[in-house]
Amino acid sequence: xxxxxxxxxxxxxxxxxxxxxxxxxxxxxxxxxxxxxxxxxxxxxxxxxxxxxxxxxxxxxxxxxxxxxxxxxxxxxxxxxxxxxxxxxxxxxxxxxxxxxxxxxxxxxxxxxxxxxxxxxxxxxxxxxxxxxxxxxxxxxxxx
Numbered sequence: 536x537x538x539x540x541x542x543x544x545x546x547x548x549x550x551x552x553x554x555x556x557x558x559x560x561x562x563x564x565x566x567x568x569x570x571x572x573x574x575x576x577x578x579x580x581x582x583x584x585x586x587x588x589x590x591x592x593x594x595x596x597x598x599x600x601x602x603x604x605x606x607x608x609x610x611x612x613x614x615x616x617x618x619x620x621x622x623x624x625x626x627x628x629x630x631x632x633x634x635x636x637x638x639x640x641x642x643x644x645x646x647x648x649x650x651x652x653x654x655x656x657x658x659x660x661x662x663x664x665x666x667x668x669x670x671x672x673x674x675x676x677x678x679x
Contacts, residue, residue: 545608547572548593553602555588562588565602572607594623630675636662637671 546569555563563585570576578586591597593604595616604611611619630639640661644654662668 549605551603553599594621595619
């Protein structure tokens, strides 16, 4: 069975030549990308490469020094965060600092009273899926 994927002619999110500086440090340098409506997208890169800064600009928490951000065809550079229709979960608040990677992943399943064996299996699958295999016993402060 074969499925054909079509991409809308206009992206839902467009980031065009966006740059952000903090003093003499360039955190994001001339970044451009499009995301179609309904797509699942991820920013992937090493610690300190500008992923979070880019997300904060899209959400409206930082203003780009250069470039444009468009949502649904509308330039939103000057639109406040609460009027953009975006959401952002801050990494610091999404993880429990007193729990390991494994325990953080398992938390929701434990609260939902998922059996220990099923929980351990699902946690292992999830950790492998997101590429953290071998890092299960690390603390959030050691991850970016």
